[in-house]
Every structure is written in structure tokens, then in C-alpha cells.
Amino acid sequence: MNQTIQIALLGAGTVGGGVYKLLEKRRSELPQRVGADIQISAVLVRNVSRPRPGIDPVVLTDDWQSIVRNPDIKIVVELMGGIEPARTYIREALQAGKNVVTANKDLIAEHGAELFDLAEANHCDLQFEAAVAGAIPIIRPLKQCLAGNELTEIMGIVNGTTNYILTRMTQDGMEFDEALAKATELGYAEADPTADIEGYDAGRKVAIMASVGFHSRVRFSDVVCEGITSITATDIRFAREMGCTIKLLGVARNTPDGIEARVHPMLIPQSHPLATVNDAFNAVFVHGDALDDAMFYGRGAGEFPTASAVVGDIIDTCRNLLMGCTARIGCTCFKELPVKPAAEIDSKFFVRMKVDHRLGVLAGVTSVFGNTGVSIAQMVQHQTTDGCAELVVITDAVREKHFDDALTILCSMSMVREICSVIRVY
Amino acid sequence: MNQTIQIALLGAGTVGGGVYKLLEKRRSELPQRVGADIQISAVLVRNVSRPRPGIDPVVLTDDWQSIVRNPDIKIVVELMGGIEPARTYIREALQAGKNVVTANKDLIAEHGAELFDLAEANHCDLQFEAAVAGAIPIIRPLKQCLAGNELTEIMGIVNGTTNYILTRMTQDGMEFDEALAKATELGYAEADPTADIEGYDAGRKVAIMASVGFHSRVRFSDVVCEGITSITATDIRFAREMGCTIKLLGVARNTPDGIEARVHPMLIPQSHPLATVNDAFNAVFVHGDALDDAMFYGRGAGEFPTASAVVGDIIDTCRNLLMGCTARIGCTCFKELPVKPAAEIDSKFFVRMKVDHRLGVLAGVTSVFGNTGVSIAQMVQHQTTDGCAELVVITDAVREKHFDDALTILCSMSMVREICSVIRVY
Numbered sequence A, B: 001m002n003q004t005i006q007i008a009l010l011g012a013g014t015v016g017g018g019v020y021k022l023l024e025k026r027r028s029e030l031p032q033r034v035g036a037d038i039q040i041s042a043v044l045v046r047n048v049s050r051p052r053p054g055i056d057p058v059v060l061t062d063d064w065q066s067i068v069r070n071p072d073i074k075i076v077v078e079l080m081g082g083i084e085p086a087r088t089y090i091r092e093a094l095q096a097g098k099n100v101v102t103a104n105k106d107l108i109a110e111h112g113a114e115l116f117d118l119a120e121a122n123h124c125d126l127q128f129e130a131a132v133a134g135a136i137p138i139i140r141p142l143k144q145c146l147a148g149n150e151l152t153e154i155m156g157i158v159n160g161t162t163n164y165i166l167t168r169m170t171q172d173g174m175e176f177d178e179a180l181a182k183a184t185e186l187g188y189a190e191a192d193p194t195a196d197i198e199g200y201d202a203g204r205k206v207a208i209m210a211s212v213g214f215h216s217r218v219r220f221s222d223v224v225c226e227g228i229t230s231i232t233a234t235d236i237r238f239a240r241e242m243g244c245t246i247k248l249l250g251v252a253r254n255t256p257d258g259i260e261a262r263v264h265p266m267l268i269p270q271s272h273p274l275a276t277v278n279d280a281f282n283a284v285f286v287h288g289d290a291l292d293d294a295m296f297y298g299r300g301a302g303e304f305p306t307a308s309a310v311v312g313d314i315i316d317t318c319r320n321l322l323m324g325c326t327a328r329i330g331c332t333c334f335k336e337l338p339v340k341p342a343a344e345i346d347s348k349f350f351v352r353m354k355v356d357h358r359l360g361v362l363a364g365v366t367s368v369f370g371n372t373g374v375s376i377a378q379m380v381q382h383q384t385t386d387g388c389a390e391l392v393v394i395t396d397a398v399r400e401k402h403f404d405d406a407l408t409i410l411c412s413m414s415m416v417r418e419i420c421s422v423i424r425v426y
Helices: A014-034 A064-068 A086-095 A105-121 A139-145 A160-172 A176-185 A200-214 A233-241 A303-323 A361-371 A400-412 B014-034 B064-068 B086-095 B105-121 B139-145 B160-172 B176-185 B200-214 B233-241 B303-323 B361-371 B400-412
Strands: A004-010 A037-044 A073-078 A099-102 A151-157 A244-255 A258-269 A281-288 A292-299 A346-356 A376-383 A388-395 A416-425 B004-010 B037-044 B073-078 B099-102 B151-157 B244-255 B258-269 B281-288 B292-299 B346-356 B376-383 B388-395 B416-425
Touching: A004 A014, A004 A064, A004 A303, A014 A037, A014 A303, A037 A064, A037 A303, A064 A073, A064 A086, A073 A086, A073 A303, A086 A099, A086 A105, A099 A105, A099 A303, A105 A200, A139 A200, A139 B139, A139 B303, A151 A200, A160 A176, A160 A233, A160 A244, A160 A281, A200 A244, A200 A258, A233 A244, A233 A346, A233 A416, A303 B139, A346 A361, A346 A400, A361 A376, A361 A388, A361 A400, A388 A416, A400 A416, B004 B014, B004 B064, B004 B303, B014 B037, B014 B303, B037 B064, B037 B303, B064 B073, B064 B086, B073 B086, B073 B303, B086 B099, B086 B105, B099 B105, B099 B303, B105 B200, B139 B200, B151 B200, B160 B176, B160 B233, B160 B244, B160 B281, B200 B244, B200 B258, B233 B244, B233 B346, B233 B416, B346 B361, B346 B400, B361 B376, B361 B388, B361 B400, B388 B416, B400 B416
Parallel strands: A004 A037, A004 A073, A073 A099, A258 A416, B004 B037, B004 B073, B073 B099, B258 B416
Antiparallel strands: A151 A244, A151 A281, A244 A258, A281 A292, A292 B292, A346 A388, A346 A416, A376 A388, B151 B244, B151 B281, B244 B258, B281 B292, B346 B388, B346 B416, B376 B388
């Protein structure tokens, strides 16, 4: 019981600092919680002379080789983010027989297969619970608790920045730019918010969840991403009139003719459990043939929430080390399912457009939908102050390419002044 | 990869049948999902001649000894429920070196410590994910994903029958008896609904979650249970006026002066994530020092949802068998924290009472609260048709024994015609 497991952290930023502090806070109980003490023997940083409050300067190092060559270090915890040098370090750590815990969604979503192969070949753990939805347990539930299910849908709000922005737009009537500025001010959005607001961050998480949940590798490049930059307060108001709220959803579906993987803003009914997930919270909704519906809700980012997931993985790997069973659960992708191209996906659409306010226009617009095979589920017309009519149409489910055909024709018609927005509907 | 792991099911009722069918449905994929095929070699039933659609009659047996003495059976899956003979069978299985998966909340809540000791002594797994909240992954997340946290609160809607009844009372204005009849008609309530409506079923789950989450054994007898039989449609209406909804909550708190463990109806704000958990759904809300708030939502009962959790445990145990690491995570109770007596818990209360409608009554009532140290947070008075006044008071947090003192005095006052209801407030 008095064993000590030595680990190294790569990175001492927000997450690295959080993991360090959380392990220190739990230190006295670790032998009983884990069966061993966990000692942080090294923290890899770029600049060892920079003061890092709360971190013992003795463990700071800028020398990766001193870590990877140290046979006493059994777990490398990669918290640097980005592709390089994280990828090289993780490869070298696994090749040296070290177990790896990482919070790096970019890396797992783009180079997961290669890294899992390497982990398996070296009988090592490669754990990544923190890569998706921060503190929320989702990877381990998918790989273990729900392992008896055929999962058909994994859908979630997995980006806190955009959910904060949409919440402000919904609750306070802000426009996108104002809400983004507020998110930046509060530290929810980074200086360059592109990866968040364009849906790339959520897309990486969708790739990871789909791979784990559907047992078939989905890469980030397979995920169709659309962000929230074109959503307006007007769209949100119309959505509310129709009993819906607008969320940036990552959606992965396991269908008989392939996997659908995409991120886009979506109208969801206000009664759906995901509709009440507000501010910077994340939630993942899962449907399986045995479990039916389930949802996992919590903080998707932040120093300690992310550390919670990372430390959970560290403890799990320690338990495996103590029992001699690292690599107990490796990559679970044993299928090779096709990923559907975007045009082949069926969706419902919300379309808001400005049209001439005169006789025959409604007939003209609806006949375009009819002729292209797009069935209309709901339609609302408002007169606007500029003499136009504002039309909001919600379609039934339609192959996306057929909907695109309808849109192309509508755009070419003189009676259609503007297609203001096109948003998918759950 | 072509290994076969033999298992036995004890019980072929709703859950047993569900587990059998789910394993059969997954059979072709099990070697790749698990690393081995899982073969159901025996299903223990009382009456082998009764036809059981979907179950191969060859595996049916009424002879427990033929199972426990069969060295090829590595996992015993106990799905009979109740204390005996389940307890004896699980003890004998563990003593024979067999791993155990169980869905039996009664047994784990009352005899958990003894069974976990036996599992550890025999290096066996004893898994019980299905004992709490059906399909919802909660035990494994608590033991693994959240293992880095100091958890301070675990609170949930963990009984589907009572949640269905309260949902009907809230949404359709039914009284308790009518809603219970509806639940019975739909098969949500058993012929004898006592364990559900008196809160005992939820209390067992609270005992289990508190034990796992706080690392200290809490027994069912430690849990204060109050059911929903005295809740009326009027209470629910008044609660709604105050922005709240009434739910039967299992609440476990880890406080500096001991563990609080109880089940009772509670007013929670309509904005709380648990407030929107309706019908037969369950949800568990967890607060930890690192993760902050998280919630797990899904189906808490039913043939396949429960089978989902049981099969997840079976697969996990199979993975441990294949890696030679059964008993990898045993009992995690390494503390001996005191459990607070009910009278020492602080609560807020909602009190609805009928009083004389005359001068001085309000002063009389409020002075009783004041003199017993009960501070009033909110008060509403309505005049009723019978000439009385109906008073609704919400108190600030108060030691329960002081509140009881106030109530005793109020009951003895002639101006107080009736204390209609007393419900705790979150």
C-alpha cells in the first residue's frame, strides 16, 4: 500500500496547473483512494525560470529527454494542447513503455488511430476523458457502462464558448458580436475565437465521441462543421415563437447507410433536455437500443473541471499499473463504417427569407419547394416595415442536396429579395 | 480472441430476460467488443417447466449447486432481487471464486460491507451499476471518473414510480390517489407500492451512492425516509406560485460534522436541472470540489435500460478476467464518517396551514417562529371559502429540531386550525 507511482506533467498552463493543485490537495488520501501515492516528478515547461505559483520549482524542467528516459516515470500527462510537439512526445512516451493521459482533443481527433495502435503495441494505457466535455464523464461511460448497447445517436453541446454566446443572445436579446465581446471579456472566448465560433472545436469532440460510441474511426476531417457567426437575434426570436431554442449541436448518428457527423446550429424544442443547458455548461445526449435516452451534463472547461477528468484518468491508470493490467481497454474501433457525405444526410430546415409582398409570391415560393421534393411542415408570414413580407418556413426531413436545389432556385427568383437564414431543425 | 467466458444468470424475470436477450442480440460482436465470447451456461429459475419465450430451455435450471460447483462459470449475475436467497447465493459464489454482477439495491444497501469484504478476500469483482438509477452510469463514474474529487453532494430523482406520480399531479392537476392508480395501470407501480411511495427504494439508492461517493459506508437504516403520500395538488400549486416544483429527492451531503442521508419530497426551483426531469426518468446531480456541478440523466428502470447497466458490468468483469485483474476496484469506503441524526440537519421548510381569519393571528403565528429561532423567508396569505385564512410560510435554513419545536407549539394553538403540509425546500 505504500507504493509510489511517479508521473510527469507536460505543460503548466491552466489545465496543467489545475491537475498539479488537485493532486496536491488529494495527496493525503491518495494511498487509500488509489492504492498508491502519486508523485509528480517532473513538469515540462518552455521557460523554467518563470514563476508558477503553487508549483514546486524543483520539478520544473524544459528537458523532455530527462522525462522520457527516466524509467521511474510511469505516466506522462500531456496537457500542452495542439498537434506538435504533443504528438511526438506522446509517441515517444508510448514507445518508452509509459502510459499516457491526455486532454488533447485536436490530437486524438486527428491522429487517434496512430496513437492507439502505438499504445496497444506497447501495452500501455492512453486515456483521454478530458478531451471531450471537460469534467463530464463521457468517454469511460461510452467504453464501459454502455458497452452492451448499439448506440445510434450521440449529440451534444460540447463547446462552452458558443453556448455562452447563444445563451446571452437568447436570454438578453444580444446580437452575435455583442455576445462574443461579452464572452471574451469574461475569458470564455480566446483572443482568436475561430475554433470555437466556427464549430471546429465541437467538431473534434464529435469525431472522438462518434469513434468511441460507434466503434468505427471518425476523423475530424469527416465532420461537417458550421459555426454560429450568422445566427441573429431575429432567428432566435422566430425560433422561440415556434417553441424552439437555437443551440450549436455536435451530432453523430449511426445509420444503416453510414455515420453522420456534423456540427451546426440547430433549433431544438424547448422541452428537449438539451434546450435548458445554458451558459458555459456542456451536455451530451446519447441514444442506445438498450438504454434508450441518457444525458450527461456538467462543466466542459476550466482549470478544475478539466483537472477532475485528467486526475480520474491518472487514478485509473495507476490502478491498472498496480494490477499489472495497463492497456486493459484500448481502442474500441473494430468496424470500418462509411461516413456519409453531407449532401446525403436528411435534415429538417428553418428558412427565413424576405420576399415581395404581392399576389402570387407565396404560390411561387411554395411551388419551388414542391417541385424539388421539399415538403413544408410549418410556415409563418410577417409583414415588415420595408414593404416586404418575411417568410419563415420549417421543412420536413429532406435530403440536404434536394434542399440545396430548392435554395438555388429561390435565390435566382426576383420575388425573393433575400434568404436571411437557413438553420437545421432537430 | 476466441476465448469464451461462461456466465450464469440467477433469475429470469423482467431484468433477467432483458439481460439474456441483450447478450444474444450482441453475440456476434462480443468477441470484438469484449475480447471474448460470453456464453450463458445456466439460468437459475424456480420453475424450469414454465415456458420463457426467447430463453433456450436447455440452460434453465433450478439447481443452484450445479452452478456454484461448475468451475467453468466465471461470473454469476444475480437478478432475483430481495435479501434471501440472493445474499446466500452471492456469498457462496464469491467463496467459490466467482465474480458477481448484481442489480440488487436492497442487498447492497443493507449487506454491502460484508459482500465487498468477501469479494476482496476472494479477489473477485462485485459490480452493481444497475442497483442505482437503472441505465444511468453513476457507480462507475463515481468510483473512477470523479475519483479525484472531494464530493460534497449527491442528490437525485432515483425512483421512477414516484416521479411519474408527481409529474401527473404537476402537469395534469391529479391528486395522489388518482396518479398512483394511473401509475399502477401503466405498470410503473407494483401491486404493493409501499417501497416506492414511502421512499424506501430511493433510500436504498441514497445509501449506496453516499457510500461510494463519500468513501464511507452508509447503510439503508442510516437514511431518513419520507414518502409522497401526503403531497396534495394544492401543495404543488402553491409551490408553482413560488417558482418551484415538488420532487421526491434522495439527498446525501458530506458535511464537516457528518454525512446527511435522507429521502423526502422537496421544493426545488424550476430553473434547477432536476426540476425538468419528468415521468419515469431518473437523474443524479453531483457536486464536487473540482468538477463543480454535474448531472446524469436517463431511464431508471425497465427491462432493457436495466439490462444495459448489467451487461456493461458483465463486459467490464470479462475484461478484468481476460487481463487477470479481477477485484481491480473493490470497496472504496476507507473512511468512517458519522451519519448525522435527522434532528441535527439544517433544512428550509414550506409550511401550509389553516388559521383563524381574525386580528392578531398573523402576529401570533410569526411570534412562535421567532421565539423558536425559525426565520421566515417568504409568506403568502390567502383567504379561503370556509372563513379561514390559508398561510404559506417558507423558512430560512433551520436546525430541524428547532423547526419541530415551532410546529409543536403551533399545533397546540387554538387559532391554528390545521397544519396542512410541511415540505422541505432545496
